[in-house]
Amino acid sequence: MLDFLTQPAGFDIGETGLLLYDAAQPLWRAMLVGLGNTLRVSLPALLMAVAIGLTVALGRTSRVAGWRVMAGIYVDIIRNTPLLLQLLMWYFLLIEWLPDSTQALAVLPGIWLSKGGLAFPWLAPADDGGAWAWSWPQQDTFNIVGGAAVTPEYLALALALSLYTGAFLAEVIRGGIEAVPASLMEAAETLGATRWQQITRVLLPQALRTIVPAATNQFLNLIKNSSLAVAVGYPDLVSVGNTALNQTGRVTECVLVMMSVYLFMSLLTAAFMNWFNARHAVKGPV
Structure with a gap:
């Protein structure tokens, strides 16, 4: 059924990352390059999304009204517009507005x-x-x-994924922060802790118990949403898979391979987050 993966690919890939590849190599190698490109954009975007979500969530819960307003505007705009449109917007901004x-x-x-x-x-x-x-x-x-x-394609995808997921993570983190009893922060302030110490030593470790399960869904969505890379020509797993099925005519098999890879990545991510959540719940903040 999957014997076609050993056939020569017969097509080039614009970005190969750290993997060596040429058109004479088998199709499974081309799919591996596509998977590498998916991970190469998904992992940095995930880290940026966490940083953005945490920053915006702290802005949403800030004592300064201006920070709350700006963070709220960002969340409302990003969450209520389609990711595909945001991806195209970033791509066209990069290729039209930037200098040669x-x-x-x-x-x-x-x-x-x-x-x-x-x-x-x-x-x-x-x-x-x-x-x-x-x-x-x-x-x-x-x-x-x-x-x-x-490339600009990589940048557009990374920006769109991180900003979009960051807006949803901001609400997840804000909910976790607001679930922490105010008395804990008051006790820390009474003991002389600075605002930064209150946030890093008291607020976030306690909020993490609520944040991690909901954040897992957003991490999974980011990995799956990376398949929109085909819209801007970034050679991720779906883009390479589409080229492979057009080359071979094995539509069902190519789609099954792509679905299996995304399923494996999602299950692996969920398993890691469940392990992290269980460890945090048992041993406390890490």
Whole structure:
């Protein structure tokens, strides 16, 4: 049934990440590259979504009215517009508003942003084959050379996933924060704890018991929503799978392979979060 996966792929993939690939390699290798690209965008987006969700949730529960208003506007806008439209918006903003590679923006020292994507420092082997060292991107006559880079498609997908999931996580975290009895924060303040200590030592560890189960659903949604990458041409698992089924005509088998991989990733994520939740519930904050 799956013997077609050993046939030569016969197509190239624009982004291969850290995996070596060419069109003469078997289809299973192409699918593996697609899976790697899915993980390469999903994991950083998940971390960014957590950071965004925590920041916005603290803004929603802030004592400063301005922070509450701005956080509320962000949550309302992001949660009430389709993710696909947000993804397309970020993609078109990146490819239309950013300058060409010949006039890239220096975001930070060694970090360049242009229509060609985001270039940043990265470890690379020395020219003489010696020890690895940091390679820093530099502006050349026609392009950015050195370092590593991610494409506008990758950036658009990562931004859309992290901002969209972050808005939902913000409400999950806000609910967990508001479930913590106010008397605990008052007791910490009475003992002389600073606001930062109250949040990190009292509020968040207690809120985590409520946050983790609901946040698991958002993590699963982020992984599954990464399949929208096909809309902007990022070669994730679904994009590579679509090309494979068009090449081979094995529609049912290719779809089953993709569904099985997403199912495995979702079950693995859920199992890890359930383990983390059980460990936290038994042993307390970690």
